[in-house]
Amino acid sequence: DTAVSQTPKYLVTQMGNDKSIKCEQNLGHDTMYWYKQDSKKFLKIMFSYNNKELIINETVPNRFSPKSPDKAHLNLHINSLELGDSAVYFCASSPSSYEQYFGPGTRLTVT
Amino acid sequence: GQNIDQPTEMTATEGAIVQINCTYQTSGFNGLFWYQQHAGEAPTFLSYNVLDGLEEKGRFSSFLSRSKGYSYLLLKELQMKDSASYLCAVKGQTGANNLFFGTGTRLTVIP
Numbered sequence: 656d657t658a659v660s661q662t663p664k665y666l667v668t669q670m671g672n673d674k675s676i677k678c679e680q681n682l683g684h685d686t687m688y689w690y691k692q693d694s695k696k697f698l699k700i701m702f703s704y705n706n707k708e709l710i711i712n713e714t715v716p717n718r719f720s721p722k723s724p725d726k727a728h729l730n731l732h733i734n735s736l737e738l739g740d741s742a743v744y745f746c747a748s749s750p751s752s753y754e755q756y757f758g759p760g761t762r763l764t765v766t
Numbered sequence: 767g768q769n770i771d772q773p774t775e776m777t778a779t780e781g782a783i784v785q786i787n788c789t790y791q792t793s794g795f796n797g798l799f800w801y802q803q804h805a806g807e808a809p810t811f812l813s814y815n816v817l818d819g820l821e822e823k824g825r826f827s828s829f830l831s832r833s834k835g836y837s838y839l840l841l842k843e844l845q846m847k848d849s850a851s852y853l854c855a856v857k858g859q860t861g862a863n864n865l866f867f868g869t870g871t872r873l874t875v876i877p
Contacts, residue, residue, distance in 0.1 A: 696851060698809070698867040745808060754799065755865060757808035 658682050659758035661746050667764045668736055676731045676761045678746030686710075687729035688755065689721060690745040698745070704729050733763075741765045768792045770868035772854050777874045778844055786839045786871045788854030799865065800828050800839045801853040809853055813839070841873075849875045 659680045668674055680687060689701040702721045703710055709721065718734045733740060746758040769791040778784040790798070797816040801809035815821055815830035815837060827840040839852055851870040858864050 695869065696803075696872075697869050698853060700864055700866070703864060754811040754814060757810070759808050 659746055659748055659756050661744075661758040661761050663761060664759065665762050665764075667766065669766055670736055670738060672736050673732070673734045674736060674763075675733070676744055676746075676763075678729050678731070678758055679727055680746075680748040680756070680758075681727065682748055682750075682756060684748040684750050684756075685726070686749050687723070688747040688749075689729065689731050690747060690757075691715075692743045692745060692760070694742070702729075702731075736765045738765050768856065768858065768866040770854055770856055770866060772852075772868040772871045774869065775872045775874070777876060778841075780844055780846060780875055780877050782844050783840065783842050784844060784873065786841070786852050786854075786873065788837045788839070788868055790835050790837070790854070790856050790868075792856045792858060792866060794859035795832065796857040796859070798828075798830055798837050799855040799857065800826075800837075801855060801867075803851045803853060803870065805850070812852075844875050846875050846877070849873060 662677045686705045688703045690698050691701055692698045701715045704723045720732045722730045741764050743760045743762050745760045747755040749755040771789045799814050800812040802812050803809040813821055813828035815828050818830055820829045825842045830837045851872045853870045854868040855865040
């Protein structure tokens with residue numbers, strides 16, 4: 656039983672394309688997140704959603720947009736992909752205030 | 767702003783004890799987390815400290831001093847499988863479930 660799942664696991668695409676990464680959690684958590692981990696392994700938060708409301712948005716380009724169709728899903732849409740977007744993107748979820756559970760990650764490569 | 771510092775790399779011998787330090791300067795503090803991340807995998811939760819003192823969990827212990835902005839993760843009886851990155855993360859302001867991560871410490875355990 657996967658707690659936090661992401662699809663796809665690998666994504667290779669060309670500059671300028673638009674792509675989406677999906678995330679689902681079956682833990683019943685209230686909050687979901689997207690993180691970006693760059694080549695230096697620095698993990699940086701991008702977004703978090705609590706009960707379908709965006710509560711933080713850490714200075715990411717507006718080419719990135721989170722979409723939450725329901726409490727169990729938080730998808731990440733990326734428009735006009737750039738080389739610098741290449742990274743591993745992690746989805747995570749948490750109950751109201753404690754540890755976060757991370758998905759397996761999506762390795763995005765922009766060529 | 768948020769500033770979280772950890773050593774970049776450490777090496778230790780199997781069976782030994784290693785201490786990984788983390789210092790932080792953040793706007794707001796609601797707890798400090800340690801995560802373990804094996805290469806190519808998602809971060810997994812190790813420990814959580816919100817009050818000063820030592821939290822022990824099996825071979826792993828975590829210490830927090832809020833007045834000094836300092837924490838450490840202590841790993842005892844090191845095993846080869848403990849080779850991984852260890853991420854220090856601080857939970858920021860009350861009401862927000864955001865975690866701010868350090869750059870991580872890559873620990874290599876040698877025979």
